[in-house]
Amino acid sequence: MSSILEVSGVSVSFDGFRAINNLSFTIGPAELRAIIGPNGAGKSTFMDIVTGKTRPNSGTVTFGERSVSLLKLSEAQIARIGVGRKFQRPTVFEDQTVTENLTLALKAGRGPWRVLAWRAKAADRARVQALAEQVGLGDHLARKSGELSHGQKQWLEIAMLLAQEPRLLLVDEPAAGMTLAERERTTALLVDIARSRAVVVVEHDMDFVRRLNCRVTVLHEGAVLAEGSLDHVTKNQDVIDVYLGRG
Amino acid sequence: MQKSYLMRTPSLLIFLATLALFTVFVTVAADMGWMSTSFVKTLGKTLCLCLAAVAMDLVWGYAGILSLGHMAFFAIGGYMIGMWLMYARTEEIVVASLMNGGLPATPQEVQQGIATQIFGVVGASDLPTIWGFAHSLPLQLLLVVALPGLLALIFGWLAFRSRVTGVYLSILTQAMTLALSLYLFQNDSGLRGNNGLSGLQNLPGLDAVGQDRLSVWFFWASAGALGLTYLLLAWVVSGKFGSVIRAIRDDEARVRFLGYSVETYKLFVFTLTAVIVAIAGALYYPQAGIINPAELAPIASIYLAVWVAIGGRGRLYGAVIGAAVVSLLTTWFTGGRAPSIPLGFATINWVDWWQVLLGMSFVAVTLFAPKGIGGLFDAFAGLRTPDRKGAPLGPDDGSLQEQEAVE
Numbered sequence: 001m002s003s004i005l006e007v008s009g010v011s012v013s014f015d016g017f018r019a020i021n022n023l024s025f026t027i028g029p030a031e032l033r034a035i036i037g038p039n040g041a042g043k044s045t046f047m048d049i050v051t052g053k054t055r056p057n058s059g060t061v062t063f064g065e066r067s068v069s070l071l072k073l074s075e076a077q078i079a080r081i082g083v084g085r086k087f088q089r090p091t092v093f094e095d096q097t098v099t100e101n102l103t104l105a106l107k108a109g110r111g112p113w114r115v116l117a118w119r120a121k122a123a124d125r126a127r128v129q130a131l132a133e134q135v136g137l138g139d140h141l142a143r144k145s146g147e148l149s150h151g152q153k154q155w156l157e158i159a160m161l162l163a164q165e166p167r168l169l170l171v172d173e174p175a176a177g178m179t180l181a182e183r184e185r186t187t188a189l190l191v192d193i194a195r196s197r198a199v200v201v202v203e204h205d206m207d208f209v210r211r212l213n214c215r216v217t218v219l220h221e222g223a224v225l226a227e228g229s230l231d232h233v234t235k236n237q238d239v240i241d242v243y244l245g246r247g
Numbered sequence: 248m249q250k251s252y253l254m255r256t257p258s259l260l261i262f263l264a265t266l267a268l269f270t271v272f273v274t275v276a277a278d279m280g281w282m283s284t285s286f287v288k289t290l291g292k293t294l295c296l297c298l299a300a301v302a303m304d305l306v307w308g309y310a311g312i313l314s315l316g317h318m319a320f321f322a323i324g325g326y327m328i329g330m331w332l333m334y335a336r337t338e339e340i341v342v343a344s345l346m347n348g349g350l351p352a353t354p355q356e357v358q359q360g361i362a363t364q365i366f367g368v369v370g371a372s373d374l375p376t377i378w379g380f381a382h383s384l385p386l387q388l389l390l391v392v393a394l395p396g397l398l399a400l401i402f403g404w405l406a407f408r409s410r411v412t413g414v415y416l417s418i419l420t421q422a423m424t425l426a427l428s429l430y431l432f433q434n435d436s437g438l439r440g441n442n443g444l445s446g447l448q449n450l451p452g453l454d455a456v457g458q459d460r461l462s463v464w465f466f467w468a469s470a471g472a473l474g475l476t477y478l479l480l481a482w483v484v485s486g487k488f489g490s491v492i493r494a495i496r497d498d499e500a501r502v503r504f505l506g507y508s509v510e511t512y513k514l515f516v517f518t519l520t521a522v523i524v525a526i527a528g529a530l531y532y533p534q535a536g537i538i539n540p541a542e543l544a545p546i547a548s549i550y551l552a553v554w555v556a557i558g559g560r561g562r563l564y565g566a567v568i569g570a571a572v573v574s575l576l577t578t579w580f581t582g583g584r585a586p587s588i589p590l591g592f593a594t595i596n597w598v599d600w601w602q603v604l605l606g607m608s609f610v611a612v613t614l615f616a617p618k619g620i621g622g623l624f625d626a627f628a629g630l631r632t633p634d635r636k637g638a639p640l641g642p643d644d645g646s647l648q649e650q651e652a653v654e
Contacts, residue, residue, distance in 0.1 A: 075500075076508040079505060085504050093493070096494065116488045118487045
């Protein structure tokens with residue numbers, strides 16, 4: 001199977017501490033994958049490396065059919081070639097309306113001159129409306145996003161990710177702070193998105209991971225400890241020792 | 248549903264109408280002799296300061312870059328136009344005096360005469376290389392925008408590329424304007440050291456036109472520049488571009504992950520505003536008549552930030568109101584016309600105490616009215632910030648809390 005993201009032999013250390021140790025990871029173009037692991041396992045650092053925020057000391061990270069190396073690109077360039085990231089804490093632009101937030105994310109020219117000349121066309125407005133409805137914010141387009149509830153902000157951010165039309169989505173704890181009903185809705189949304197794109201979900205909550213019903217990668221001390229279905233990894237003795245056994 | 252742009256932002260039309268009415272009023276008042284020439288000049292200069300403040304609002308209020316060095320671009324704009332004014336004016340005088348000798352003067356003689364006239368005061372008699380374009384108005388006008396634009400581009404590129412932000416960037420911009428000012432104070436900098444350039448109020452070839460007329464012309468030019476720039480910037484901030492730079496102000500890392508090159512946008516805004524401020528300077532100094540390196544002192548740029556803060560950041564008309572109100576008050580208080588207040592044991596002399604008053608109002612605005620004078624318009628329009636005694640505004644902990652909404 002061809003893969004859209006290929007991370008191989010990546011190591012990174014901060015002041016001598018090896019946050020990521022010879023990590024290798026691949027994901028297919030339309031696959032849902034959950035990454036779990038105890039605190040400090042390197043989950044966030046892994047996402048930082050893929051999105052260009054952190055530069056690894058060694059290893060390669062390639063993206064897409066033509067295996068573009070992500071290590072030489074800036075964060076903005078990586079985002080433009082199709083890697084979207086959702087942070088743990090909802091980070092929407094609270095002073096701007098839902099429409100403005102979505103418009104910012106819409107796939108379009110990103111240079112200053114192109115953005116200056118950009119004016120919303122009927123197709124753009126329809127796309128914003130459709131995206132908002134997809135995440136249940138259809139009636140809130142004119143509201144400032146700061147007024148939305150926590151769960152709504154999370155969804156708005158997911159809608160912004162979709163508006164970017166990325167080929168790979170990195171989602172950090174999407175269900176944090178959500179009610180049960182909101183979680184179920186988020187699960188369904190992620191599963192649906194993963195039909196057409198690669199989605200990597202970092203999550204602590206085992207029940208949530210179980211509902212995603214996908215392959216799971218367990219990270220520990222910066223390396224892959226186990227990979228497979230949730231049932232498979234939860235039976236793995238190493239995993240039980242370092243992670244599940246603690247709970 | 249889709250209201251036209253003008254309907255959504257009535258402030259644009261109101262502002263332009265007010266500016267037009269004010270221009271007509273000043274023109275009539277100057278013609279009828281109700282207003283002294285020096286007061287017309289003061290008002291014209293104030294409009295130039297308002298123009299600089301609008302640019303400062305774009306770079307600070309919208310893009311969140313607290314530049315404390317923009318008045319350096321203002322002064323460079325002034326120096327560039329001042330060089331031509333001084334050269335061409337001196338040329339007239341030199342040619343006239345050489346004519347008395349009988350023979351027509353050679354170009355070399357004329358140039359030598361000009362150099363001696365201008366640079367005698369710093370003990371030099373050669374025209375420095377940087378005056379190479381001073382004979383040509385079009386070239387020098389080009390430099391008014393090109394030089395500050397280039398300087399802002401290089402400075403901004405270095406600073407933003409290294410991801411210098413916040414207070415560190417402010418300090419860097421202060422250092423830039425201070426370094427420029429110290430350089431210009433030197434006699435051999437080629438711009439007459441601390442003497443600066445003077446006699447800029449006399450336009451070459453327009454001796455027949457009195458200062459009373461010229462002051463009105465410059466007032467018109469300043470009002471026109473302010474109106475056009477306001478229109479341009481209102482357009483810039485209204486669309487997606489405004490949305491992007493406000494997003495950069497609020498969370499630049501997030502904007503990067505949306506695929507926007509934050510550094511390019513900052514550089515764009517920094518350079519654009521530097522050019523606008525330089526144009527304001529080029530209109531200001533012919534009305535002031537003199538420019539010297541003290542105009543680049545860091546305090547000038549801090550004043551610019553204070554005007555914008557008092558007027559109200561993040562709204563263009565707020566910046567104009569802040570600059571106009573504070574700079575006119577400064578003129579009044581420091582002009583010696585404000586009555587002193589005898590307290591018995593001491594006397595409050597406003598020339599000395601004005602700075603204290605200004606400083607205290609800046610602190611008060613920052614603490615108690617972060618929206619500045621512009622916030623008053625929100626109050627009139629009924630857009631009060633919610634007062635729910637600390638209760639959350641929404642149904643969830645994650646929704647905007649009262650404290651956040653007040654900001």
